[in-house]
Amino acid sequence: MSEKPPVDDERHAAKMAKKKAARDKIMATKTDEKGLIVVHTGKGKGKSTAAFGMIFRCIAHGMPCAVVQFIKGGMATGERSLIQDRFSDLCEFHAMGEGFTWETQDRARDIEMAQAAWEKARELIRDPKHRMVLLDEINIALRYDYLDIDEVVTFLVEEKPAMTHVVLTGRNAKDELLEIADLATEMELLKHPFRSGVKAQIGVEF
Template sequence: MNDETANTGEPIAEKDEARHAMKMAKKKTARDKIMATKTDEKGLIIVHTGKGKGKSTAGFGMIFRHIAHGMPCAVVQFIKGAMHTGERDLIEKHFGEICQFHTLGEGFTWETQDRARDIAMAAKAWEKAKELIRDERNSMVLLDEINIALRYDYIDVAEVVSFLKEEKPHMTHVVLTGRNAKEDLIEIADLVTEMELVKHPFRSGIKGQKGVEF
């Protein structure tokens, strides 16, 4: 008997394949059993937060899924200013009939240096957000960088939480992005993802680049 056969004379590779197939079959049976219990549907409150890159990108990924499925949706940008981004240009140029896009911020707080104006713009963005969420034709509404506005108390987190709990239509998904999400918001969310920063090119002197950051 050589090294490539087991005691039964069966090649080791074949035994490994059979063992793997049996293991995966057991996993599939267990997973199918779990999935059979997941029958409910509801509009989710989704939070993307953390210091790592990808929060807005993940939100836009969901928006593009909605667009691909022909499901009406909307975006409200709370902080980002007038600079066009790839997502905004693509949506406004090709998908404006299915996805409304509103940029109601004027840039990051260190750029505007005007707290009163920032508060006024955030309030305007929040009013637009409520209007879009209330419209049950929208399957998803992305509130991009709203967590920044909440962090600086430009908007009252208690009002946002109350609105999402009491007025959000049952089947409407709402995605809220930005670092430092407040605990009150995390508590009512159905899905929370924290992006963890491991490495970032900015620390090596590399500026934000088209197709990556915007």
């Protein structure tokens, strides 16, 4: 096994200085601020987790924010408990789902709950005091046509306050939503313990 050649500290420093200068030049052109439409989708784990990370950043900065859960709601989660117990003055939390569709087995009820959650979401987004609103698992409601994608897109484009960030999570994000997104991330599944017989665990999944 051959040894790696020694690192030339001076050459490395020069290379990093050149990289920093190029990066600083790029960053100097990024001066705009706006409320973003952010989409987390894909089959991999971490969509809601990453979104809640953004919510907790807002809380840490003293920025009022809100969460609407479209599917989850029938069971307690760590995020909800922490926000409601410690940060309810900064973050409104509305768990308006009753579980996944295969659990409720009542399409009419699912549609009713999704519509109610969307009405609450619009109310929260319209209020300019909220710097960020998380619509958790709304993509599932859109996938099953519990909500009209055109209505959601039109609202976000035409009525969202200019400085409000809206984060939308869930698998199978509609193309129409991805089209208007400022930031879209697809979580790719590489491995998951569920496939090895490991159930959802507290602190990891909820």
